[in-house]
Every structure is written in structure tokens, then in C-alpha cells.
Amino acid sequence: MLGSCALSSVRLALPKGRLLPATACLLREAGLEFNNYTESTRIYRLESSRYPFVSAKIFQERDIPVQVAVGNYDLGICGLDWIEELVSKYPASALVKVLDLQYGRGGVYVVSSKFDGIQSFQGLMSSQRTLRIVTEYPNLAERMALRFRLRNFRVFPIWGAGEVYPPENADVVLLWAEDEVEVAAQSLVPLKTLFQTSAFLVANKNSWETKELGQVVGLFSDALSKAMKPWQEIRPNLKRGANNLRLSAQADKIWLALPDGHQQAPTQEFLGKAGLRMEGYSPDILDRRPRCTLDWVYTKVIRPQDMPLQVANGGFDLAITGEDWLLDHVCRFPSSPVVKLLDLGFGQVRVVAVTSQSLPVSDIADLRHLAESGRLSPIRVASEYVNIADKYLRDNHFSRYRLIPTWGASEAFLPEDADLLIENTQTGKTLLEHNLKVVDTIFESAACLIGNRDSVENTAKKKKIVSLVEAFRRATKVS
Secondary structure (H helix, E strand, O other), X not given: OOOOOOOOOEEEEEEOHHHHXXXXXXXXXXXXXXXXXXXXXXXXXXXXXXXXXXXXXXXXXXXXXXXXXOOOOOEEEEEHHHHHHHHHHOOOOOEEEXXXXXXXXXXXXEEEEOOOOOOOHHHHHHOOOOEEEEEXXXXXXXXXXXXXXXXXXXXXXXXXXXXXXOOOOOOEEEEEEOOHHHHHHOOEEEEEEEEEEOEEEEEEHHHHHHOOOHHHHHHXXXXXXXXXXXXXXXXXXXXXXXXXXXXXXXXXXXXXXXXXXXXXXXXXXXXXXXXXXXXXXXXXXXXXXXXXOOOOEEEEEEXXXXXXHHHHOOOXXXXXXXXXXXXXXXXXXXXXXXXXXXXXXXXXXXXXXXEEOOOOOXXXXXXXXXXHOOOOOOEEEEEOOHHHHHHHHHHOOOOOEEEEXXXXXXXXXXXXXXXXXXXXXXXXXXXXXXXXXXXXXXXXXXXXXXXXXXXXXXXXXXXXXXXXXXXXXXHOOOO
């Protein structure tokens, strides 16, 4: 057993999501169990009950390589896909791959729709058209396209649900899947396997060279040497919906994007009030292409964060998203063709500026003065709303700041890894639970219907869009 004086402190970044159940099992087998590391936890800071010098924090998996590389954490556990995504853009990053943990196995695949013309990687390489590549891994996608000398391509970064984009909104998707069987189940064709993945233990290079991490790493090595490895039997916690392509399509059809996640249930209820029934769109059943009772309305279920850009690019005529994501898009693209058509009256949140309770500030002016004094210089600002955060800081005359993009679980960043958080909240209860306080309300947000300006003005589509907007407007008045 490690003695408490064996090393000073070891900071460990642990993943939420797909790898959490298997990672928790491995930690138990390695003797590094954290009592609150479960799928239902609302606690992000963890202490080892056995080794008081080992602490952990829970992050979205894609944030972990960055947090370890910049030195906020000594060790981290994440998939090889997210490691390679970081290294593709920053090959000199201070990230060391320590151990293949032998679970969460899968692959990063280049795929297309089985209903599209591209059915082989050779066909992809010889294509003369401008290829639309949609992916959560934009750095890997660009590296792949350049490596194989694709003639013309555009990479569209998304937050998730890449499987639903082809063939209408993408020619190629770069995605993670357990195997080719899972790919085929999504009506997709695997064109190429870029590389196989699994969960890895990674270390910060400086910590690896200067701290006594070997003894903690040894606990993982000992677990890997055991004959029985129960964590390998736990499949990644990743749910994909059905993706059944609707082959026939009218020229004047209306494409409507619907949200997944926590906005799915209230959106389903609202659509019911508007007289639209969606087959396969419920909390229990998620078809990424639900069928609408109006045969001229075609729908896809994607991430709300991706909707404004997809509507701007003409992939959808209409979308139900949050005003927060619309504003974040417009902050980056002021001349975007996306317009808000209607407030829908549900999904209300406040977008707020948040600090730790321990920081001696009561409002944003206090925080600016603290930053100007040199105590927080540059001020570190974490947010999913990178463009809103950037504009907010400039509007409030912060001269020196560093933006930290996050992919969720943002409350975990304060106070160790950020000084300010730009986040949404409904009641503020979660913020209080994490010892955080609101120092400013930036704006209030709710669900809204957005549209592409060209679609709204299109002669063939205008009448149908107007009728949908009116149906939605009536639904907002139904109690």
C-alpha cells in the first residue's frame, strides 16, 4: 500500500459519459476508488478514500487532454480519439501517453451514407465535387483530408449526432463507433478506419518528469496485470438513436431540425400543442429522422448547439433551438442569414457570469477591478458560449483574458481552472451546490424557432413556412 508521504499531491482528470462506468470499475480494481464517481453524481470534485494525496475532478472527456496538456492535472483518462484530436493541431503539446487501459475500444471511421454515390474510399479520393465533411473531430478531419490529398473539401465541426447528417447535409462523416456493425446499423458505409481507439492514461509532460507519479501509475499497471479485468466487459456508455433514411422527397419540402437532450421532452410537448405528431421522437424512443404527420415536413434530430450554423449553411429551413445558441452564432457571424422567427415560450434559462464564492467580488465591475489590480491577469474564462463570452468581456472592458472552451460540466472549472464562468442556469441551485455565485445576468434565453432567410423568402417554400410559424404561434398561447 502507498504511504501518504510517498508523494505530495496527484491531480487526476476523470471522464463523464461513455467511459465513466468502466473507468469507475477500473479505479475500484486499482484501489483508487472515489465514492461519488457514478453516472448520477452531481459532484465534480472527488477525494480518494484510501489515498488522501490523490484528488480527482470530473470533466467531459474531450476537455481532458487539454486540461492535462496545460498542466492543470497531472494525470487523466480519456479515449485515444480525443488525444489524437488535440495532437493533430498541437503536435508539441505537453501530453504523454502512459498506459493503454484496454477498455472503451472502438475506432474512428470515415463513413458515408449507403444511399449516396460515394461507396468506397477510392471513390472519395477521386471525387471531383467539394466534399462536405461533418465531424466532432475537425482537426483529425483536416489532417485526413490533407494526408489523402482530397481535391476539394470543407470541414464542418459539430457537437455530436454526426451519423444523421449524410447524405443530405454531408458527403462524409468522421465519427467514433465501436465497430463496423454499429456503423452499418446507422445506414452508413465505413469507407476507412483511421485508427483503433481505447481508453488511455495520459500525463502532463512536466508532471511526468518532475513528480513521483510512478507509484500511482503502478496501481493501474497492477490492475492491468490481473487475470480478471471486469472493466473490459463494460461497453462504452453511448446511445445512438435510429437513423432511417426517408428516400422520397418533395422539391418544396421543409426541413426542420429538432433538438435532442434535455430539450427533447418539452419540444415534443410543444409540437403536440401545434398539432404536429412526430413518430419516433420521445424520451423513450429517439429516431434521428422522426416522421411528421405533415408529409411535406422532413425532420432530423441534432444538437441544439449545431442548429444555427446548419441553418445558416442551408442544411435546414427551420430549427427549434435556444436563443443562447442563436446569439452565440450571431456574435461570431454578424451577417448570418439566420433569423429568429418566433419565441416558443419554453426552456427558459438565464445566461449568467459566475465566480467562486471565495472570490471577493459582488458584481462584474468588482471582478474587472480585481483583474486590473493584477491579481487575475489574465483572467481565465471558461464557457460553452465562447463567442458570447468574448463579446461580454470586451463590452465590459476586460483588457486581458484567456478563453477556455468547454463541452459541458463547466461548473467543474471554478475555481482551480478558471476565474469566471459564462453559463446558463434555471434556478441557480446547481451553482450553489458547487459553491458558486452569480455576479451578473447577461440575458434570458428560451426556445425559439429560427429560419434561413433565403428559405423564408423562397417562393416555393414561403407558404408552407408561414403556415408552420402560425401553427407554432397558436401553440404558444395554449396553456
